[in-house]
Amino acid sequence: MSPYVKTFHAIEIGDGADGRWAAHVRSAMAKPEGWLTEEGRTPEGAAKARQLFDTHMPELAPVLDRLAEQLESPQARTLLTMATVRPFFSGCTQIGHEGTLLRNYDFAPDHCEGTIVSSQFLRPVLGMQEAGWGLLDGMNDAGLAVSLTFGGRFVHGPGFAIPLVLRYLLETCRTVDEAIGKLRTIPIAIPQNVTLVDAHRSLTVHVGPDIPMTEAHDACAANHQHLPVPDEQEQTTRTRARLAAVRAAGVDVPSMLRPPLYQCGYDQWLGTLYTAHYRPAEGRVTYHWPGERWEHTIGGFTPGSRTVALGLPGDGNDRGRRCSGPWERAVPSGLRRARGGGESVPGGRTRGNSPAVAGDETARPAAPGTWPRPSV
Template sequence: MPELVPVLGRLTRQLDRPGGDTFLTHAAMRPFFSGCTQIGGEGTLLRNYDFDPADCEGTIVSSHFLRPVIGMQDASWGLLDGMNDAGLAGLAVSLTFGGRFVHGPGFAILIVLRYLLETCTGVDEAIGKLRSIPVAIPQNVTLVDSEKAVTVFVGPDIPLPEAPDACAANHQHLPVPDEQEQSSRTQERLSAIRAAGTDVAALLKPPLYRSRFDEGWGTVYTAHYRPSKGRVTYYWPGESWEQRFDDFAPGSRTMIIGQAG
């Protein structure tokens, strides 16, 4: 990801901590395993991010390193999901954990999503770059522009196969072990989002909306990206917050989560 090296240098000079430059590369980071469900189609990307809210940064960021990007930030400058300003096409990307507990050399997917949004103008270009970047743990990446929506599987032990359709939960291959299905409901959620399509209301209700926060797995937010329009709306039960490239509004919100509408 050579285009990010000058940005890394600028950010490193602003840090006052030993090893800050290594941390910002997102190489050899401690693995994290999240839930999540996502779907793309007709120029829109819709996703639920399921995690322990105590460990979620909860920062919507508007940045301009190499180009304007809006997204949900994590680990200083990584992204859980986001979009760029690539003209009428635009590009939006998001991640879900791939469901397989393997680990290898490579980068955290957070910095890879940042890289794709900083350097790519569409889905095909982004997939081409993904083929050359090692990713440390299995992840499902959904990519959307105005003409195409694709989900690809990445990981340290597989090539870059495409999913049958542009949606993902938390598995890559079938069959899913019974114990894993009971804890994650990944197949159930994937079936539900396929049936619902890009319907925001469906993601704010079970089984897609999850409220098992006592077990560390709940829906922290729902994001609806429309990259060709330069708009994203974040949803919680009974609340929403839109941000746009042409009118980004700094501020903060306090949300009550765990109660599906």
């Protein structure tokens, strides 16, 4: 029996105005300062964040205002721009091919929100929510699907957290080409890989604060970009090995549910939390775990909950055996924060030894997934 279980929730929030979205996120959003940079907690920083949002995502401005009006904290509006948040990192492997997007999301079980959301802000969108209204992966009613992975380089600059960018692309674009046109102009705060799929094209691009958007050789991604990661980081994350494995396997769900693509390093923030198989032309996604699956469609979404065991049979307590060392060891020493007994994060949980970019308070990361779960 796996030592980890996680409950995933599926909720429907409509256009966000009827209180269902606010009820889900309100307790975490009561203390948004835990996610904001030092500058983001100032009036000047808040104004800059809103200006950046209005410049690059004007179509979503009415939605942001509608959501923010339902929250008590005056800093919640700034947090919703996701233009001044502390950096955070995750694992993941993904591939797009012939109208299908398949991905593993790897992270710490307690710090992934685990909420599948059906929304109609500007159009019908379905995906795995993160950071209030961002998305880790998702699709829209036009047949476009997108997902993200961390790009493996520990740099941070001005720009947006990628979950909101994925939301924006799905709300405003119908095709991969449209999404690429918009993505090319949006500043991204940390290195990320984005895989995009529609009925006619599959593509992965590398983005980040220090590089122009760059198309990858194929529609696959793990946790590096155009250059290999340092040897110690490769030993920990096995990003090159995973990329080679997903290329060899293709769009194959069983391959994603076994090593090396399925990872059990949950204590190292590198365990596979779910496999998502999107068929956007059908408006259909299936979330997979070993021995378990949960399917949703845009046209026939059904709210509910599902509790699953994480890990593979026979793992026992050897939770980190597929990883050679803690994820923190892969972070350059100059970017690590001091290790300690944990740090309070929004939502009232405690974060332990997380992957980090540190040095000053502004750069210290916030762990994703610390948003509240519905009371059940």
